[in-house]
Amino acid sequence: MTLKTSTIQDVARAAGVSTATVSRTLSNPDIVSELTKFRVYEAVKLTGYRINRAARNLRTQRAHSVLVLLPDLANPFFSSILEGISRHLSSKGYSMLIASTKQVHGSGERLIDYLDDARADGMIILDGGLDADVVESLENNPKTKLILFACEWVEGKDFPSVRSENGNGTHAAVNHLYSLGHRKIAHVTGPKGNVLAHARKDAFIAEVGALKLELKSEWVIIGDFSLAAGCEAAKVWIALDDRPTAVFCASDQLALGFIAELSRHHFKVPYDVSVMGFDDIDFAEQFIPSLTSIRQDRLLLGETAASMLMERIESPDGTSQHHAAVVPVSLIIRESTAPPR
Amino acid sequence: MTLKTSTIQDVARAAGVSTATVSRTLSNPDIVSELTKFRVYEAVKLTGYRINRAARNLRTQRAHSVLVLLPDLANPFFSSILEGISRHLSSKGYSMLIASTKQVHGSGERLIDYLDDARADGMIILDGGLDADVVESLENNPKTKLILFACEWVEGKDFPSVRSENGNGTHAAVNHLYSLGHRKIAHVTGPKGNVLAHARKDAFIAEVGALKLELKSEWVIIGDFSLAAGCEAAKVWIALDDRPTAVFCASDQLALGFIAELSRHHFKVPYDVSVMGFDDIDFAEQFIPSLTSIRQDRLLLGETAASMLMERIESPDGTSQHHAAVVPVSLIIRESTAPPR
């Protein structure tokens, strides 16, 4: 229990070799002789040496950490994605830094500073709703190659990205309802301007068209992914003269809020109306009724994002880098959908 | 858009001063003359200079970051706590590193390494269930003063900590049920060995005793904070000959699982039994019925933890440091509790 932590110098002295040799033994043991290696390892044990990351980072010009940027830390939707990212990063000896867009901007900091001041080697952004000038500053930075969007993305921009199959998911959702016998299907959308909301809405309209189903304009209800918006959408549905028999919500939170509000007005799901969501959050299974949904593999999404970014960090020249990945979704059928009565 | 990022040397050259002066202007502007300051600021603008954190970290022997350790990244309970921690840290110019206990141990890393290798200046641990040998290694480290427990803690150890009022919360819960007229109250506990579970259970037993209520041993049902355990507990309750009219669950997840399972067996809450939880997670309000709960101020808990830790980091000698803080809880009354019929 020494108060002073030991340095590579201490190890070198204890092993009777140079600091260069200690460094090599630790980072590239193959090029060191067996005897020397043994001596160094013993000396490391003896001194309790731990490499000083700040020194290594300065010398190697690498932060050995990645910034993950969330729109909102308090949103549980992201937790499994973080788990996936963190797993991959720590397997590569990298640390995970977390910040939220709100906070960074609120504090007057600039996003790109995390890269420019060598705090992070790369950045995974889970927020497609960045201000245009922020996006521009990211684009025009020499390190722009080290920025990757996951889950969401920025329309019309060419950042590398990882996404879920939003189109396929919507396709599966609408066809599930169709195959149950529903012919009048409504959609509650995510927030205006959100890429996921648009992708799912566009896919919904296309799919309904492909099935030659009727679609009144008031059957597409603008929401915003939240429980509260789901409640509001339910009120809209209740007020309709000609009510669709099924509702596809752009998120599980919307669907749960929708069902909760219906229940307050004594409508029963799926008896009076089938409702389904998108995401398959943990609660979807426990709600009453349990929620039919499109599962996003958030763990895989996170792992994929991290591995694509690490590829770019470790070979900055990168010819054969992947630029986009799409993670499969799956239909999870539960109690909230049934044939129309 | 230069490819090479500029250093303090470049700024010094552009401003016609020494690097020492640039450094002072940026970190301690009061001791620099107005004219010099102006020149330096101009040069910074001109060169687009951003301080290199790795260099500063090495020189100042500070990582300017704090590690937050969760038992499980995928648990949404922690997200608001992280938000609170992050807010405080970023206001002090510190970054937030995230890892999970599971992962760290899985990878063969040692927790204390984060401090020993200068990756982090301090550590907030949200997991009281660390292995005994890990706790010991944390205790016996010279940097042990820079470790703080939040939410949970380790019984019998003297680490600084921030907690919610578990006792008061339990007191409020039992008294709420009592004042509704309940005289037979059950408790579903958290996992065996968890400090929060024990604190709440002990407080429950004490409170029921203080009110001179009957308490059969089978009315204390062992759970583990999860939805699934809540479902199991409901089965136990259903099987009781003499069923309590109210159930106080040690977490909201337990309570929601409990209600969900009851509902599958056609029991109505609060008509057949009153149920309440602890935490006040986001879903508590949206569930049907909405859940009476004890709210933990997770944002404040996070902010308090971060500020206590920063105090220790910034004055390591620290005579007047706070060693423990307790964050108030509040009773949130909703639909799931009512007088017994």
Next chain:
DNA sequence: CTGAAAGCGCTTACAG
């Protein structure tokens, strides 16, 4: 108020 210089703890061409 400012500058010259040392040094934080590593890694890595270079030379042998």
Next chain:
DNA sequence: CTGAAAGCGCTTACAG
């Protein structure tokens, strides 16, 4: 296979 030495980009006593 190994060592001497330079240097990553800062900050800070020290001297003036």
